[in-house]
Amino acid sequence: MRPKGEELIIDSQIEPRDVWSAMRVEAAAAASDEPILASYFHNTVLRHKSPEHAIADQLASVLDHSALTATALQEVIASALQRDPEISRSMLADICAWYDRDPACDQYLTPFLYFKGFHALQSHRIAHWLWNQGRTTLALYFQSRVSEQFSVDIHPAAKFGRGIMIDHATGLVVGETSVVGDNVSLLHSVTLGGSGRGSGDRHPKIGRGVMIGAGAKVLGPVRVGEEVKIAAGSLVLHDVPDHTTVAGVPARQVGGRIEGAPAFTMDQTLDSEE
Amino acid sequence: MRPKGEELIIDSQIEPRDVWSAMRVEAAAAASDEPILASYFHNTVLRHKSPEHAIADQLASVLDHSALTATALQEVIASALQRDPEISRSMLADICAWYDRDPACDQYLTPFLYFKGFHALQSHRIAHWLWNQGRTTLALYFQSRVSEQFSVDIHPAAKFGRGIMIDHATGLVVGETSVVGDNVSLLHSVTLGGSGRGSGDRHPKIGRGVMIGAGAKVLGPVRVGEEVKIAAGSLVLHDVPDHTTVAGVPARQVGGRIEGAPAFTMDQTLDSEE
Amino acid sequence: MRPKGEELIIDSQIEPRDVWSAMRVEAAAAASDEPILASYFHNTVLRHKSPEHAIADQLASVLDHSALTATALQEVIASALQRDPEISRSMLADICAWYDRDPACDQYLTPFLYFKGFHALQSHRIAHWLWNQGRTTLALYFQSRVSEQFSVDIHPAAKFGRGIMIDHATGLVVGETSVVGDNVSLLHSVTLGGSGRGSGDRHPKIGRGVMIGAGAKVLGPVRVGEEVKIAAGSLVLHDVPDHTTVAGVPARQVGGRIEGAPAFTMDQTLDSEE
């Protein structure tokens, strides 16, 4: 099993089958530790022959509703995963992102089973595929169920790269024309929102390696550069250059050039507070 | 069908039956597009003979719980809608508010079916009616169910005008003595909160046409004037004059006089950031 | 029945049996007022012989899921309450905290039945006991269910004193190595978060009597002193001395020495805004 650490993600050396193998080992141990949940681990992980199969089942279960039941959902999701292999590759990269960046997450299994940010993001990846297939009605239904279940509201047209972590997740809002690059870390209550009523492009574009702190709002079609840190609680209404930190309501640049990706270090401090 | 745009709302030219007719046309088209959800559209919209009937059913369904089941809820809600026609007039104005102000909402059907802000607000309108009838126990039960289901916490005594949009909605908190005027737009995670432990009036009064940005907090019995813009993430502890913009933690006035209602333009930018 | 007010808490004169007696009187009156909910009050309060029994039942009911059903949960929770009497003592102190500090809460019954902040906190107290018993898998399951159901995310290792109020609660996040002292009031959307990826101590320590306003973030292993007020929406990255107020993004000290515990007064204003 690969060591806990950021390097593999950065170097794109993800080996998805290894992640899945690790999850199975962890699930078997957990089932043994806590017999009251043994079938839970069996049903969610151990009985599945592939991570695609497991994720289809998991998402179908969390989105189950009398309007669209788990077995119907499972088919839709499995079909998406089969036709677009990029979805499951992204999902496995997301699992690694949590494992690498969240000190409270010491198992690959943890985001998959327990983190609603993970469930919401993967549900979005399916909804996004449906949206691109022209099944906008069903995509909006997914968005609505995710918003109800997880308090996470991502428009199905929004685009996400790989290796995304959405920590804690409650209150996240991502608008229709948003684009989120690879290896971004978003904390709970972050908003990538629109500004104004016009149609067309009206949401942020977030560069790779960016970390956006809890409760920060980025509004309008602004460009946030690569490896930027946006401090928690900030309000960003303008473009942010690469490798910089911004903070405040409204946000201003603080401190100097950042070395390394804030998404990986998860350092919330500000170099230069006067 | 009336054109998408703000004028009709401003001029109070809402024609509720037209909204309901439009929703039925949209639902029929959606049922045809996505057969997997055909009964969903039928049950929520097409089988109903009036919008009051449909909304009673929709709210009963989302608030359903073993402590108070859907059929009992439906009766309570239908009774409120019948005795106070203002509730459904407000509801139809709210649907128009979303349609007019949210670029991602291009159908009247969308808020009715998918937006938990809409469900929470209409549930509140029922709870408010119950509260005024002296059924405070049941009103508090409604508040609690809405808080659990939607992560939106509105005290049943709070007063709302017509044409309210609560976009995304997660984390909204509105306290007991709050008053929200007509045609206000509230983003997610907005707080209209109290200050101190005294009894009596202790929550904000929000003028008509105001827009309060995501995550902004207005605390205490302050008066926010008409057509005010409160920037996302701000903390407002003092009165705000009409036609002004405030921003910051704590908030200060920025920029000049606002022309037009921020609730309609939904413009999140700040004229004068230095 | 003890008078509504703060003194008893401060003086540690809580008499738990009195609280439970009061809740029973209130529940009987509510059942009589609102027959549609009579069994609800009977099942949740009146049929129970002790508050421990009632809380075990209440939490089992709200955490019920096909993966771990209510009757199995009830046993786990009842066992924790029996083995560690401190849990129910804290629970009763928490009920008093709400009753004393929230003007909209004029019954002891209200937080017990209706406030998800109360349900989330008590579920955490059980999860914390499980964590300390080495049942980390089950503890993480509890955390996940609470996060899904209540949009409140508290790591099971986090430590809480007695007399805690979490008002409205949506979006609260409390990290693994956080410590919250006695008689603290936390508003919704507060974050006690980590900073950086290192293991070990990385979350805040909150002194007794502190009030943290809505949406405030305290990040990293900082020390927040006793009877501190953190203004809503603030971002705290450094230690805060006893009896002071901080505000802003990032937060700075404002005003003078605070007399009395902000957690009790719940005063959200800032003395010295210039």
Add this chain to the structure above:
Amino acid sequence: MRPKGEELIIDSQIEPRDVWSAMRVEAAAAASDEPILASYFHNTVLRHKSPEHAIADQLASVLDHSALTATALQEVIASALQRDPEISRSMLADICAWYDRDPACDQYLTPFLYFKGFHALQSHRIAHWLWNQGRTTLALYFQSRVSEQFSVDIHPAAKFGRGIMIDHATGLVVGETSVVGDNVSLLHSVTLGGSGRGSGDRHPKIGRGVMIGAGAKVLGPVRVGEEVKIAAGSLVLHDVPDHTTVAGVPARQVGGRIEGAPAFTMDQTLDSEE
């Protein structure tokens, strides 16, 4: 309240509003006796303004399923009850039939709340109305739900008079072209079945006042006369004259002329067994 006894039914002196009043008195007493079920009695009886309203709610609740939820069912059922007042008149006569003929039933409330024979029969009355309206698909759906829920299988085209008791009910089967007269008592596991594969009339016609004992089968388009007794476990393949008793596999006439309606006396003995 009318005295317990058969005369009123025979003389068609049912006073439906009296039955409903009696049920309300009984429900109030039961709610008081057993607080754990207080809301149950409130929701099923006390909160309703008419027996039609109560029965629509009760049937909707027992037939609730994700394919057709309670609130949609309620509308269909309420509509049937409104358009054909004979249905509720028959229902109230059925309640009297149980009350008069079943010694273990000493309340009007009992069949309404507890007897699946009553629920199945009233569901059939709705399905029969749907069938006659040409809504055969929905009528068959009702039949299927009733068969699953109650183990009672009545084809929606079968015709029933008033004042029918179906005691215990499990295993009852009534075929498409069956006709059951007024004031008939059917025990559990009775079959009114077809014979052969031909189309057209192929099921029994049962005269008024008949009692058919547990497990008896009447097969083919035979005519069973008025006030006939069919012994439990019998197999009837031929017409049965008025006022006679038949028994055996296959059944033969036993004993002499019957005085009075076996459906009322419920006497299971055979006069002349040699």
Add this chain to the structure above:
Amino acid sequence: MRPKGEELIIDSQIEPRDVWSAMRVEAAAAASDEPILASYFHNTVLRHKSPEHAIADQLASVLDHSALTATALQEVIASALQRDPEISRSMLADICAWYDRDPACDQYLTPFLYFKGFHALQSHRIAHWLWNQGRTTLALYFQSRVSEQFSVDIHPAAKFGRGIMIDHATGLVVGETSVVGDNVSLLHSVTLGGSGRGSGDRHPKIGRGVMIGAGAKVLGPVRVGEEVKIAAGSLVLHDVPDHTTVAGVPARQVGGRIEGAPAFTMDQTLDSEE
């Protein structure tokens, strides 16, 4: 573990703790064989410290309904089991009855988990206790739930001895004043029914060791002697002497004196058919 066979029951050598121990061993093996059901075996058997605890949980689970939820049921049932230890002794004797007499049942666990005849009988034992406590409303509710869930209708006033097997169970009906002795075997669709409308004693009394074949009806206050065999499908309207066999519609005595208890041999043949 005691050997499979009838002797122990006849000799009253049941050792309840041995039965419970055996069930735990069987459940552990089953959980290991079929991981998909591991938590099922854990939750139903392995996590419980006593058979009383397990049965209370099992019955609460099968009778769960929004009108009276599992956790409330569990308390009622646990209370009955605690106050009347005879109930659990009878339950364990019933488990042994199935194990000894049903060749398809080779584990003690099987009736406990899988046989609805066992669930219905134990639910009745609780309802009977409630009836005797004067809680007739709740007792009738139990009867109704059992009838709906299991298609088994036993009046709560009916009396049952120990060591009862109700094989397959569908359609069983047992009336109010019935008495069933120790070590009786009842097949599915058996009726112990009343005759006539009079009040007072009107149902059968069944002696110990009796076997009543599938679909047989015993009607009226007749006495069925000890170690009697009633052939399947028979209709019994008169007393039956000890150690005899009856068959037919209506039933007549066939064959000679029976040696041994038909309830144990389960022999369905008739010695003397001419």
Add this chain to the structure above:
Amino acid sequence: MRPKGEELIIDSQIEPRDVWSAMRVEAAAAASDEPILASYFHNTVLRHKSPEHAIADQLASVLDHSALTATALQEVIASALQRDPEISRSMLADICAWYDRDPACDQYLTPFLYFKGFHALQSHRIAHWLWNQGRTTLALYFQSRVSEQFSVDIHPAAKFGRGIMIDHATGLVVGETSVVGDNVSLLHSVTLGGSGRGSGDRHPKIGRGVMIGAGAKVLGPVRVGEEVKIAAGSLVLHDVPDHTTVAGVPARQVGGRIEGAPAFTMDQTLDSEE
């Protein structure tokens, strides 16, 4: 589409794809006739690409339970159908059996959607496959769920041919060593039961083309020949020769040689009753 009639079955000319095509046409028409159920028809039939897929989904839905949820059941069932194609061939022959023999069934869709005899039989076919694979624990769980849900109790070891109709179905019992030939029609409440406690073969063997009437019991390891008619309510304890009719409790031969298969004609009359 093939004409309604028996010939194709007798000649083994079933064309399964034609049956499935017919079901789809019928479902599309039903969805159009009854919009309230449109998604029901879509989810159960129209969205599936094969009858195997549809049946797996249908059975998973009816057997859904918190102990083993629909999505896990679907996988088990789909796997059985894939590994043993005989199961789906038998299922399609069973659908034809209902269509051909039941005058009230004029669509192929009807048994598939509405008849619990069909659901119980197909669930048994899966349980039987599991039993043969050595997964006896899971097979017994299936038996138990079917018994609870449908009041049909078939031991997983029992063997069934193709083209089986189980009309109405409530109360059917089929024991462990039973064998049922091709093209058999069983009415409700039929028992194929054991006799005695010995191990080994102890249940009936039913020849092809046999019809067993409602409530008839066949007990012990008797041989029932080909194209036999067993009258409703009969008790059969001895072998029955080919092409004969038996009736009575206990049963005796009545009438002469039967021409044609009683299972097809469904004629319930007895040629020679004197």
